[in-house]
Amino acid sequence: xxxxxxxxxxxxxxxxxxxxxxxxxxxxxxxxxxxxxxxxxxxxxxxxxxxxxxxxxxxxxxxxx
Numbered sequence: 001x002x003x004x005x006x007x008x009x010x011x012x013x014x015x016x017x018x019x020x021x022x023x024x025x026x027x028x029x030x031x032x033x034x035x036x037x038x039x040x041x042x043x044x045x046x047x048x049x050x051x052x053x054x055x056x057x058x059x060x061x062x063x064x065x
């Protein structure tokens with residue numbers, strides 16, 4: 001299994017930015033695909049499955065140095 005830094009496939013570029021941020025739009029699309037496939041029944045918000053603030057805080061702290 002590869003790491004984020006070694007991920008070069010189009011799926012990785014779709015889900016992650018160069019600085020490791022997760023694309024909320026990509027997560028929404030993945031949720032929609034899972035719902036269409038019948039794997040989930042109810043609506044799911046991105047905030048229920050991904051805490052985007054963790055990477056934002058890490059980036060903020062690293063740029064303050």
